[in-house]
Amino acid sequence: MATSASAARTAGMLFVAPALVLMFVILLVPIGIAGVLSLSDYSLGNPGFNWVGTENYEKLVSRSRYEKMFTATLTYVFVAAPLTILLGLGAALLINSLAWGRDFYKTVYFLPVMATLLAMAIVWQFALHPTVGIVNDMLASGCGTWLEEWGWYGRGCADGFPNWLGDRDYAIWVVIFVGVWQGFGFNMVLYLAGLTSIPRDLYAAAEMDGARTAWDRFRIVTWPMLGPTTVFVVTISIIRAFQVFDIVEAFYPIGAGPGRSAYVMLFAIFEKGVMENLVGIGAAITVVFLIFVLIVTVFQKTVLERRVHY
Amino acid sequence: MAPVRHRFSVGETIKHAVLLAGAFVVLLPFYVMLSFSMKAPNEIERNVGGFFGSQAQMVDERCMKRGEPDRDAIAAARVDFPGLDDSAVRAALMDTLRQECSATPVVFNYTTAFTEAPLLRYLINGVIVTASIFLIQVVVALPAAYALAKLKFWGRDLVFGLVLFCLLIPVHAVALPLYLMLAKAGLTNTYAALVIPWTISVFGIFLMRQFFMTVPDDLIDAARVDGMSEFSIVWKVMLPTAIPALLAFAIFSVVAHWNDYFWPRIVITGNRELFTPPLGLREFRGDADGSFWGPMMASATVIVMPLIVAFLLAQRRFIEGITLSGMK
């Protein structure tokens, strides 16, 4: 067997070699490159470059453009991620408790996950068009009814409903809306899988123990048993939220929204690093982006997973 | 234990009402997309015509402009219309042209989608890119996963640790340095640029490794006793056992890369021949004016539909595949 074992050893190293090389070249080396270039004023096509120290990072903290970037990104992450999680959980709980029609809702809610986001964002742009969009059209058809009592609605009826995409008060919220629209079906499916894997006996036990209300059952069995699913859903939702790009680019190919209100990080990397060829600042944003992802992962490993461990 | 479920009850009705409201919002853009792809520009602008539009014959202005008879054409056509003066000949020619350029809006929208932009080319590119990515991912990941699961060699734990670490890096995050590397290598605006960053799927390695861990060692030992090399074990023994997992991974990979927009946007600039479907759609929008909404929605429909239809046909497999990342 000695020859076989040594053959396995050689084969083992041979088999992982391509993957190992690619992991280094495509994932690890670029991180190093980003780190190095973030300290320079490098530009593609320029013969040389200068070291500029932490100047790029100083720009990130001092310039209002990047303040807007962080505001937009963190607003998106901290609103869109919780919403996709809560809507995913809510939809899963509702669907799971249905006597019939489960498959229909599951299919419908999952459709946006499959659809090309860029295309759907463009469609939303049409739907939200201030004059001919179907959304404002439907809102206008509610005028003259009790809905007008509501101040916001009444103002819309009187002065026209908002220019959703063009108004800086609404822009980032519309981006969030489309992001949530696209993403919550994914979380719903994960939660549905989590729900079906809860042993029925636990609900019976809770019932015997005196759980009377749906809230009791949720608190004693459902929510704790969904713990591992929730950890995963929270992590992936946050990391996906950080990567929002398609919607912003579809809505605002130039400028990332009125007053840069939707200037998210991936868009900034693209705009600075690729379009404007300001590689140094793009690399610095890349490094900050990676740090954010790292923080989320550390949070997952240390705080969340420890709490649901059993 | 949930209380006995009744088919009709107040609670059940409220749940359906809430879920239907949600379904309405979810389906709204799909409705708009399909509906606009079938309607005439004036119907879209005035928001009339219901879902299908009136489907009244409409004249394609671009077609008219292209076919507008010039002096030579009128001169050449004179023989066909004896006894008419130039303006009458012109009017007659315009009439035939008008007929040629007429179509129902749905036909107009979809033909325009394919003729005004090389939509077919985009779709073929999409197929080429997603298929190459998946095949290379499998060729790289499968042997590595087998080695990590079943072979003992120096540094195995280290490599696996690295795989776990790399799982945390979103490729989109390192897009800028990757783009610079490809640009330096002169590879931007090539198929290679579209494919290379995705050739390594650490997730694929991880997934297949977890799957191979469940394959009994006896199966591999039996193959070795039969005189198979490690290489043929991977492709002749492990690959067939892994088909269900690979299928799920294929769906995961194809959906992600067919729909990806960020990366193609970075490495493909200007060369339409290399556009993937989302890039093509964006280009379409770039030169779209109001009258082009119909064709544009037709393009969007053509791009979105293949995956949606496949999903509707094999829902269980798709949901499994897309949520694979939830299996960790």
Next chain:
Amino acid sequence: MASISLRNIRKQFGDTTVLDGVSLDIADGEFLTLLGPSGCGKSTLLRIIAGLEDQSSGDVEIGGRTVNGVRPSARDLAMVFQSYALYPHLSVEENMMTPLRLRDLGLIERLPLIGPLVPGRKAKLANARAAVRETAETLRIEALLGRKPGQLSGGQRQRAALGRAMVRNPVAFLMDEPLSNLDAALRVHMRAELAELHRQLGATFVYVTHDQAEALTMSDRVAVMMEGELLQVSPPSEIYDNPQDLRVAEFIGSPKINLLAGEIDGGGRVCAMGLHLRRVLDAPAGPVTIAIRPEHLEMAERASDATLPARVVHKENLGSDVYLHSVLEDGGDGRRVVARALPEAATKVGVGASVSLRLTRGEAMAFGPDRRRLEFREPVVEAAAGAL
């Protein structure tokens, strides 16, 4: 403590009838076992008693109170599940606290954040904690209170589940195959412990199992169920010695009881496989099944018209006894019977040997075509020659 009465319980799932009119009275403090093969409806019956499932018709009474439609939590019963159904995210102590919290704390006191502000909550919790300690001592699991179910062995989980059931002093305990996930040795041990616990608590136990050894060793009475019907409710010895239904006779006992096809003649005399039985039946002429346990089938010195000729095909040596698996010859249609022999007698017999088997006097049982038991009686006139 309370008695439990079931009146004509029926349960249908769609077209399938799971329970077909079950009536049963369980006395206060009794250990009653529902015994039957899987799918016989015994677990469904238990869940109906618990209130986890609704009966299609019929009444459930607990302590003289009709509880149809009453929620499980209001029936004051405790249940031990086959899977134990411990909450995996809670420690053993918190698992045992759960029923007390739900019973003793009001809705507001159980709310997160607001709950702790309600006065009197602390005292209630302290009482509950003391009750948990006490129960844990009874079960000797004090050392495990801080652990989570995932860190316990099967036997420890079993005890924790018992503890959760015991801690709030329910009027009755319902147990759904609680030992079937344990290994064989531990199962035997837990059998003894459960029986002792029952004596100690004096509570009503309703115990579901498919394992006849569990049923026979622990219960005051065994209710044998098959195909949604109660076939017989008797003390364990009766169930074994005096089955009232052929299916009960076949289900109880290992190796299985031997069956011989026979005929009743006009005078109530029985002939089976050429044997004429001494005792007679008060039954009309027709087919009959004669059942005889392996220990009542013995080897005769030599063949006679009171013995069955057989050929040994397999010897099963259990040390204290040897079971001879034999094929009946002469018109036995290859029917197999099992006879118990003492080891010293069995050594003389090899596989393939011919033996003569004799029925022990007065032990054969008869069952009619409807599978109901037919009682033998002593013949009035000493007549038939060569009878047993």
